[in-house]
Amino acid sequence: MTIQISKNITSRLMTWFEDHRRVMPWRGSKDPYHIWVSEMMLQQTQVAIVEKYYPKWIAHFPDVFSLAEAPLDDVLKVWEGLGYYTRARNFHKGAQYIVALAESRDDPFPKTYDTWLHVPGVGPYTAAAVSSIAFGYPAGVVDANVMRVMARLFCIEKNIATQLYRREVFSLMNRGFYDHHPGWVNQAWMELGSLQCTSNPDCARCPLKEHCCAHRQTKVSSYPIKTVKKTIPTRRSATFIIYQDRRYLMVQRRPEGFLGGLWECPGYTLKQASADKNHFISFIRKNHIKIEKKHPKPVLHSYSHFHQIMDVYFASLEGKWKNKDWGGMRWVNKEELEKLPRSRICIKLFDSIK
Numbered sequence: 032m033t034i035q036i037s038k039n040i041t042s043r044l045m046t047w048f049e050d051h052r053r054v055m056p057w058r059g060s061k062d063p064y065h066i067w068v069s070e071m072m073l074q075q076t077q078v079a080i081v082e083k084y085y086p087k088w089i090a091h092f093p094d095v096f097s098l099a100e101a102p103l104d105d106v107l108k109v110w111e112g113l114g115y116y117t118r119a120r121n122f123h124k125g126a127q128y129i130v131a132l133a134e135s136r137d138d139p140f141p142k143t144y145d146t147w148l149h150v151p152g153v154g155p156y157t158a159a160a161v162s163s164i165a166f167g168y169p170a171g172v173v174d175a176n177v178m179r180v181m182a183r184l185f186c187i188e189k190n191i192a193t194q195l196y197r198r199e200v201f202s203l204m205n206r207g208f209y210d211h212h213p214g215w216v217n218q219a220w221m222e223l224g225s226l227q228c229t230s231n232p233d234c235a236r237c238p239l240k241e242h243c244c245a246h247r248q249t250k251v252s253s254y255p256i257k258t259v260k261k262t263i264p265t266r267r268s269a270t271f272i273i274y275q276d277r278r279y280l281m282v283q284r285r286p287e288g289f290l291g292g293l294w295e296c297p298g299y300t301l302k303q304a305s306a307d308k309n310h311f312i313s314f315i316r317k318n319h320i321k322i323e324k325k326h327p328k329p330v331l332h333s334y335s336h337f338h339q340i341m342d343v344y345f346a347s348l349e350g351k352w353k354n355k356d357w358g359g360m361r362w363v364n365k366e367e368l369e370k371l372p373r374s375r376i377c378i379k380l381f382d383s384i385k
């Protein structure tokens with residue numbers, strides 16, 4: 032049997048949304064750039080955190096042209112602390128792509144879901160969000176919240192981590208806008224997932240409880256179907272604070288890949304959880320590092336795919352820094368250090384030695 036979002040479901044959802052929607056700095060805007068900024072930030076990040084970063088970003092880069100023309104270092108600096116830095120690099124590339132193809136300065140943006148998909152760094156989620164909210168294009172925004180709601184509402188037995196499931200929800204949503212503005216309907220589904228249909232929902236308060244298959248069958252906790260989460264590994268790393276002539280030695284990660292383009296103290300990370308003495312010795316020998324002392328407390332940090340325990344050493348150099356594993360190096364004073372875009376763990380590191 033084909034499942035369908037009925038007109039009644041959409042209209043109940045929209046009535047609920049009218050009463051419950053949260054105020055957000057970007058909500059209600061029809062400016063594609065503003066919507067794009069918020070959607071790039073909201074991926075993997077909570078609304079409360081994005082609310083702090085969004086105004087700062089708009090103040091620095093008020094439109095797509097200012098973003099496209101900015102050096103990548105400035106972009107990473109303003110993004111600093113939001114994590115998942117690939118988003119910032121892609122956003123920068125995406126802005127340059129749009130500006131390069133813009134037919135006019137007043138109206139540079141693509142309008143449809145498919146044309147947004149051509150913009151570097153823009154995937155189905157962002158393409159649907161920007162085209163539907165800014166231009167009313169009927170494309171469903173399929174985020175984790177929406178996927179959870181749909182699995183419960185229709186008792187969908189597919190694993191939500193699969194493309195097949197994502198495609199099914201996309202097609203379901205695309206047929207469920209009726210005469211409402213697609214952008215508002217998408218936001219309503221996401222809001223229902225964030226505020227009502229949470230991991231442990233109070234279904235008695237839900238506007239869709241009479242339509243909800245999982246609720247009717249008292250099987251809410253059985254949906255969505257997920258793969259068992261892998262345990263997150265722990266990695267050990269060592270970092271060297273090399274401070275000479277009132278300057279720190281900072282190195283820049285290569286532009287592509289994990290934390291690409293960010294600045295950090297020289298060091299290394301091992302795949303295993305325990306420190307490897309041999310690796311430590313060969314690293315300091317190869318780089319002419321002389322250890323002064325070890326910081327008593329390691330710095331701890333967690334990413335989505337691993338936990339990190341970082342041992343910290345105060346050190347000096349016995350020769351010149353010649354390591355070519357990084358994309359760049361600089362000696363910086365404290366003021367210059369603050370201006371460099373750095374990863375969260377690097378910021379934590381300097382906070383720990385204050």
Ligand code: SF4
Nearest residue numbers: 228232234237240243
């Ligand atoms: S009734 Fe419960 S499970 Fe069903 S959509 Fe509402 S909150 Fe989610």
